[in-house]
Amino acid sequence: MTKKRPRFTYSSICLAALLASAPAFAINGIQMGGYGVKNSGMGGASIALPLDAEAAANNPAGLAFLPASYSLELLVFNGESTADYLAPGNRLQNKTTITIPSGGVIWKYSDQVTFGLSVAAQGTGADYQQALLPVPGAAQGKSSLKVVEVIPTLAWKPTPEWSLGASLNIAHSTLDVSGVIVPAPVPGGLLPLPTHGSRSATGTGIRLGALWQTTPDLNLGVNYKSRTRMGKFSGYKDDLLAYSDGRLDLPEQYGVGVAWNVSQNITVAADWLRIQYGDLKVMQDPNGFGWRDQTVFRLGASWAVDPNWTLRVGTSKSRSPINSSRVAQNVLTPSLFDRTFTIGGSWCANKKSEFNAALEINPRRSVTGTGASTGANLSAKAYVLMLGYQHAFD
Template sequence: MLTVAAIHTGALAVNGALPGGNGIKNAAMGGASIALPLDAVAAANNPAGIAFVPTSTTLGLQVFRGQSSANYVLPGNRLANRQTELAPEGGFNWHLNSTVTFGISVSGAGAGSDYGQAALPVPGAGTAKTTLRVAEFIPTVAWKLTPDLALGLGLTLARQQFEADGVIVPAPVPGGLLPISGRGRQTANGVGLRAGLLWKPAADWSLGVNLKSRVRMGRLSGYDQDLLAYSDGRLDVPAQYGVGVAWQATERLTLAADWLRILWGDMKAMKDPNGFAWRNQPVLRFGAAWQLDDRWTVRAGYSRNRSQIDSSRTVQNLLVPSINKEAYTVGLSLRFDPHSELNLGYELNPRTTLTGTGASTGTSLTSKVRMFLLGYHHTF
């Protein structure tokens, strides 16, 4: 199995702490995927999708380049963060017979930053940085109840890695500040469930439903004593649900759209009155693919979400500046032969600024994210 360090590192965060899309081809279409399975990573988008993907394997790499900065608490106290991270993904899909398909998809998530200095000039404060990495291994079985309707069930086997340092909190003395010592890199495991439906009511239409339960993670040793005390040292992976539609508008043009809701606010760690306080996040994703000829296909997409961070919590989210609200994507596929395909993509999350209000007045966070996508799909 791939190790957690090989999956998602640093600040790979577009929809909160989740990537814009799973699978290079779907990611290049704004992430639209619930009703449009395109490769062997399909189980990460909708477990039922693997029933409509041929026996195949997919390898992909997302190269994340993020820039963020902060004007933090004090006038003139400016922090800057720049990161380049590699995030592999992949999957294998196997048709056992005409009705049953087995697949394993690998995906992940992550968020974080490294400002290279203390957040505030407080004696004993460490470098302001944090890293959350989550690798998800998704064994899945799908059944074709009819030739046009499939049900998929899967597990989410999650491996999590977390590290934080440089956290500064109010001290018992009025007006004082207290640095929290870092607990180092800690890991935890968790298990969740997935389910999905994919229905083709007509030859040119597909409708999909995707459900993912919350993954209840184990305790991150040491962090239950301070930073994550409210949630007993646990950072669960949020539940989500969504619906999608795809339309084969012409022989060469495919359109797709998704509505997704990510339940950050239901995680206990986000209910901490002094913590990140992320709220539930709706996401809209739109994509188009145009097959130029038998070898070349071009793709484009757009996605938009509602920020999960309220402006009054800007100060608390310095170490996780996941504030991007929209993304523009393009992609290109080259089919070498009937079995082999190379996929390229690019995603731009434009420069976004969150200006603090209320208790966070005087603090602002700014972020810009670019993704370079490369993948290979082979059909057996």
Template sequence: MSNGFDRMRYARGMAAGALLMLPVHYARAVDGISLSGSGVMSAGVGGTSIAFAQDSTVAADNPAGMGLVGSRTDLGIQLLEPLTDFEYGSASNRLHTGRVYPVPNGGANWQITPRLTLGVSLFGVGVGTSYGRPALPIAGAGVAQSSLATAIAAPTVTYRITEHNIIGVSLALAYERFSANGAIVPTADGTLRPLPSHGVSSAFGYGARIGYIWQPTPAFTFGASYATRIRMSQLAGYKSDLLASGGGRIDIGAQYGIGIAYKIVPSVTVAADWLHLQVSNTIIGSAQGFGWQNQDFFRVGAAWDVDSRWTLRTGFSRGNHPIGPSVVAQNLLSAMPVSTAVSAGASYRFSKSDEVSGVFEYGFPVTVTGNGSSTGFSERTKTEVVGISYGHRF
């Protein structure tokens, strides 16, 4: 390690940011701190789902969308691989992480009457970092790594108030498991000491979602949705040190957005979303935590029903990056997201009732070079996602 490297500056960054995995659906691990698409079908069109409902995971993005998918069940998994290189002090001081994180999703929906549906969407994220060695050669320092897995169940009811208008509401019931190891902090006398790992800690949380769909013609759909902040309980152990600045909680911030979908011909639908992700009132956005900025994402996608068997999809997503140069150091143990991604997907229908879908998504590399208190730090990340799901109509 270079002699000129400021170990105290590095330790402060470690202490502030030593963990996060990038929680659940309130943003995206490709679009912020969750996946671009809550389900495999929506991931295929770049996450555009506020007005473009395709399966029973749609309540993650717009509860009212469940009023358009009919009676069906879905089960899928997306495999997220964030590849991150973190440099500090000099180019020779480099940490690398590149694990694969499985992110399950699914749902079920019942068309109770022509106006009423009841259902549930299941979604979440599982990400982290694992550098394979201590971040600093400090006696007693453990391997620098972190993991957070958050799952959300969204029981949902929709009601068609008129022929062209649907409203939907959901609860958001969250469960998260968190662990962190290898954090190092400065002491009052200027030395450095490692924090103990508290193992795996669990928390529960709750929130709510509301959505609206307007479909004046069979070809055009407008959607809008709002999700409240999900307030999590304290993570035992970590509330006393690593997460003390956030009261021991990793809350999931509010989000809201609007979208449109249009059938240019009966077999081709194009869609677009604007999505705002708010982190400013959580530990993720606080200056004492990770210092992330609120984000605005623009997503576009298209789906082509080639014939009765095949549907092809493609999409694009772009937003402002949440991590600024001044807070690179405190995000060493949080998996940095990308801000631009493209995707391609397809569905194959075995029958009128059963189909299988797949997706591949690529998040373009992004590099943030630190300044101010993060001078000497640099982080580079790219992501790849593959997913598969099965859907059954009944």
């Protein structure tokens, strides 16, 4: 007789602990607000405006319009979250600072063919430095989900105005969770789940894109990223991720963008991006946190002050994947942000070297639970400092 794997009605608590989020990563769900320091300074607007060697994370076709070069970037996240969690007076507080490297490199095979390799990161994690609930024997509540995406890319430019791009999305995830507490078989009881330590999973997907320079001053772009199907996290598939059979896939997404050179010195760009969180099995547990699909609007502008200095500003608006009726299921996943403000700038040291910086501000947002989530409250804010260096080979 095969032993049936339990699918607990308390999976909401399991999944919340799994993705417990310092807002450091969770800007658009578990994704970054933008990729590439320069594009991030413009609210993340990037689908029709490739600016550096991390462009394949935004639109693989963009590499064809960039010179042979490399980019090195460092992102510093500082986030705070507060949660009133399940029991009266049980307040959890988290403060996190974390650094994440990223970047990319572009090689020109010919005027028509470009190869590239971009590296992007996403994920979530928190350390509340206390038990999630006052249960005897409960370990310190903390979790970490780190995802690195390596994106080898081929971009083809059949005409000077058109480019097509295709990438392989190779993802590696690391999961480490402790201190999860669930209802025990005895009515009213609570039971800490076992700690499985750090476990890894890998997966692959694809990215596609097109970029059309309709006029010398107007670009249109489209992108598509398939679901990245990840392997199973051993250990966690038996309890924490039982509903999704141990898998934490990365969502499918697609978008369109436009970039307009208003004048010789001013460029405006805008994106519409759709992220399909609701299609993931891990999000479909009827007793889980049930993230909904997310639509993101991004708008940014740049001003070339002189040949050496460029200033940037931007904003983004989205719908949080968490609605108020699911606050209780997401007490440890406060991905609440629905608005972002950014500023940035670049300094060209010479014709080949450029230094870039940007600051992303995610104002504090609070949500009060309704319906079955009445009594649960979430609050979060975050800042992201981005620094980068870009060097052209030719």
